[in-house]
Amino acid sequence: YTGKTGSELLTEKIKKFKVHEYQSVPIVVKENVSVYDAITTIFLEDVGTLFVVDDQAHLTGVLSRKDLLRASIGQKDLSAIPVHIIMTRMPNIAVCRKEDPLFEVAEILIDRQIDGVPVVKDKENGLEVVGRITKTTITKAFVELVTDTDQHF
């Protein structure tokens, strides 16, 4: 018997959740694709956020639904605007790494008021996008805390 309270055990358990156990597949587009194509990709892939990469597949930007909506207002030809004009750019992108605690990513989502972050791997000249963590990811982990009976303390 450890002498720990139920809530201490629960906290310990939550802190052990790692990004790599929960991350999903990232949807990535190149910098020169059009706003039109990015919107199509968001629908086809059923995601809220796209990550933008350069020719070496390094992370350069993020595109949210509202970024695309904002760019679309009053624009006739969305196929003429490349996404690199409207995306949020590096180095202002919040990222996480596979060994990070999921809880820390949840804090980033709250603090920065964003829906998701890319999971990245450090490369010599940049960051490779290997996954994504979103509000949905956090919600799933939250539900799992209650429903995974075999993992209970």
Ligand code: ADP
């Ligand atoms: P939406 O804009 O559709 O509500 P978000 O809340 O995720 O979606 O995005 C808000 C703003 O923050 C957008 O301009 C978006 O480009 C930017 N953003 C989204 N994710 C990140 C991130 N991981 N790091 C930095 N900025 C981000």
